Amino acid sequence: MILIEKCPVCLSNKIKFSFKNKDRITNVKGEFNLWNCSKCNAYFINPTLSKIELFDFYPNIYYSFSKYDKTNIVRKFELWYLKNIMTRKDTINYHFTKIINPILTSTKVIKKRYIPFIKEGKLLDIGCGSGDFIDKMKYMGMIVEGVDPFAKKDSLNNVKIHCVELEKAHLKNKDFDVITLNHVLEHTQNPHVIFSKVKRILKDKGIFVIGVPNSNSIFSKIFKEYWIHWDTPRHVIMHNINTLNYLAKIHGFKIISTRFVSDTKVINNAILNILKEKKRLSFLKNIIMSDVIAMLLWPFYKSINLIFRSGDHLEIIMTKNIKGES
Numbered sequence: 001m002i003l004i005e006k007c008p009v010c011l012s013n014k015i016k017f018s019f020k021n022k023d024r025i026t027n028v029k030g031e032f033n034l035w036n037c038s039k040c041n042a043y044f045i046n047p048t049l050s051k052i053e054l055f056d057f058y059p060n061i062y063y064s065f066s067k068y069d070k071t072n073i074v075r076k077f078e079l080w081y082l083k084n085i086m087t088r089k090d091t092i093n094y095h096f097t098k099i100i101n102p103i104l105t106s107t108k109v110i111k112k113r114y115i116p117f118i119k120e121g122k123l124l125d126i127g128c129g130s131g132d133f134i135d136k137m138k139y140m141g142m143i144v145e146g147v148d149p150f151a152k153k154d155s156l157n158n159v160k161i162h163c164v165e166l167e168k169a170h171l172k173n174k175d176f177d178v179i180t181l182n183h184v185l186e187h188t189q190n191p192h193v194i195f196s197k198v199k200r201i202l203k204d205k206g207i208f209v210i211g212v213p214n215s216n217s218i219f220s221k222i223f224k225e226y227w228i229h230w231d232t233p234r235h236v237i238m239h240n241i242n243t244l245n246y247l248a249k250i251h252g253f254k255i256i257s258t259r260f261v262s263d264t265k266v267i268n269n270a271i272l273n274i275l276k277e278k279k280r281l282s283f284l285k286n287i288i289m290s291d292v293i294a295m296l297l298w299p300f301y302k303s304i305n306l307i308f309r310s311g312d313h314l315e316i317i318m319t320k321n322i323k324g325e326s
């Protein structure tokens, strides 16, 4: 373990201890200190864990690398829908997808208006798991590649995946139209390495899409250490709008869109974490985590997030800031 003296995002030395937390998801033993930077408001684990130490906190239950079952009838419909409806740009399709998208779980991830779809464009997904998401984008007509050091060759879908860390992947300069980084940045100890590499391999007019848990969310403040998205110690740096603005500016990206997304089970999960600690859990677990309760609470989550212009997840789209553009 190494004690760090500067913020890993903005390099400010105005950092201080904030609170202690533990692994509340997979329950591996240990307690960790979260520090906070008063300049960019990043939260980070300090002292840091080495890659080998962190590896113990990624048990098999944490990630799913299952293959996408294309023989299942619902999946078959989803794939037909992705290929024939999601790629159309007319008005009927616009209204139709608004109704259908929330029903089909696989399309929730794609949300056409968010992940840019470019016919025959090249997409790279960093931290792609078994490649489930890029396989669907391939089905829609994009040329796809993924990077994931935890991916295992025998569990991959039929897509090209580099089973190494992004830094070690052999990728050509200015090769990709779209690069996605969905809930990966918070797992990396040096976000600058990711941004530099993305800058190099993204085409000049390419799009970089980032999704992270928002450590400035109202529920992170209400529930403090019980907020599920701290995910200590796997989330080594927790980001917010300031950290991403800083990284974009330093690495020459221009933010073109920012949105906050409500997490429908954030209250349920926090209550579950509190009860786990009090060891009064077993008979309540299923009730607390039921979809019905989450649906009943959804208008509440949504209004709180709208009022505070916050949300438990933050999604940002950026492009390269080409010379001459402001």
Ligand SMILES: [Zn+2]
Residues within 6 Å of the ligand: 007, 008, 009, 010, 011, 012, 037, 038, 039, 040, 041, 042
């Ligand atoms: Zn900072």
